[in-house]
Amino acid sequence: MKGVEDLLDLINRVFGRETPSKEVAKERLRLVLVHDRSSVSPQFLQSLREDLLLVISRYMDIDDRDMDVNLTTTENQVALVANIPVKRLKRFSNA
Amino acid sequence: MGEVLVVTSGKGGVGKTTTTANLGTSLAMSGNKVALVDADIGLRNLDVVMGLENRIVYDLVDVVEGFCRLKQALIKDKRMESLYLLPAAQTKDKTAVTPDQMRGLCQELRGEFDFVLIDSPAGIEQGFRNAVAGADKAIIVTTPEVAAVRDADRIIGLLEAANMRSPHLIINRMRPSMVRRGDMMDIEDMLEILAVDLLGVVPEDEQIVISTNRGEPAVLSHSSKAGEAYRDITRRLQGEVVPIQPLALDGGIFQRLRKIMGFGQN
Known part of the structure; x- marks a missing residue:
């Protein structure tokens, strides 16, 4: 063979x-x-978490205690998987 | 005040000791006062690559433990007036020296020499931490292989975490014929992955084996292509702008002609 x-x-x-x-x-x-x-660096995910929180909070209220941010590796790709519970969306005007 | 450079790689066997020996010899050839420090305690080899193994009386551990003065342990090179080697201890292990002691040693050497080159052991443990402790700059040696590049990346991360100025990369054992047929990563591939400054590219060269057999660094031979690459790197270390020529790696016009005419290839 x-x-x-x-x-x-x-x-x-x-x-x-x-x-x-x-x-x-x-x-x-x-x-x-x-x-x-x-x-x-063990700080990597923690610092990513904090930065994500900062940006997302501009648009919505999120539950940061239940926020889950992780890298997952499969056969041929690495994905950033974030599970972030939304409590409330902010009013967003285009003006 | 001299400059302290550490030559490191993570992975073993990529050419740290050969690089240290050749750059040191070449820097001395261009008139600098140079000290080579073998930081690979327990597995010293820079002495044999330099052909100075029979002249060792004292070693690095003797110096830091105060059994002798630095001047007594420094071995003068056979060929270069201004080149010295501080050998590693062979019967101790990496824990015989601390990063603080290495910083002190580098400080003392920097007062006496224009360049201090430290040959780091493989790995990321205490031996590596000792080797980088007193250095101003790091030279990372890697080869175009997955394992070597991966380890180089890890080392770059550790150096960044230690706030060391951006490291410089030497790609060693490049094989132009394999690059040409797509079976070896080329310079751009590796720079894209590692995102560091390129200091030089050294082609695979049988002359290195012969030089090491004889204990005479390849930069001393004008027929060695690797030696030529190391001489270019030396000029860059002294601030000269020397272009990296991929065509030179391809053997130049004569070898290509020979190849076209069917006389084999490098």
């Missing part, structure tokens, strides 16, 4: 269908660094 895969790999490469391995490396690095960087 392995031999067949290698052969397919070779054919794909010859016809230029495979992603160059440096692109694979970059993509893997991008994902792993998002995770590494967020865990380097």
Whole structure:
């Protein structure tokens, strides 16, 4: 089976269908660094939380005690997931 | 007052010691008074790369513990008048020295030398913290590989947290032929990821193995491409503007001609 895969790999490469391995490396690095960087400083999420709170509060009253901000990593993406209970929206005029 | 530079990387085996030896030798060749400090206590190697392993009497730990004076422990290089090595202790471990002691040592060295280059151990533990403690600037060595870049990123984060001025990056062991066929990250890819200033790019070069075998840094040989890159970096360290030429990495016109004519490639 392995031999067949290698052969397919070779054919794909010859016809230029495979992603160059440096692109694979970059993509893997991008994902792993998002995770590494967020865990380097424990203050990272706390400070993001506080800044989010500040901006969102301009538009609505939110319940900051039940606010949940986290990074989640799946196979091929990292997402910032924030669950922020809204208590009241502010009146917003365009003027 | 001299400048203290730490050469660090996070990951082991990317070329910290080779870089320290070559930059130090090259800085001394251009007339500077240079001290090389091996901060890799317990796993010293800068002495063998410099070919000075038979001249060690005292080491860094002897100095900080006050068993000898700094001048007694500094080994004068075989070739360069103005180049000295302070070897690491081989029989102690990283905890034999504290960051405060390293700061004191760097302060003393900076009074005597134009450049002090500290060869940091791999890792992010006390050995690394000791190595960076007394430094003004950091040179990060990495290679175009996922593990090395990831560790470099971690080191950059730690240096920022320690309020060290923006680190400079050396990309080591670049292989132009692999970059050309898309199987190795190129300079731009790595700068985009790490977002630091580039100090230089050193091509993969068999001459480095030969130089290390002989204990003679590659900058001393004019046939070494890596040596040439290290000489360029040295000029940049002294404030000269030396462009990084990707074409030079591709072997230049003669090698490309040779390649076209079918005489193999680098």
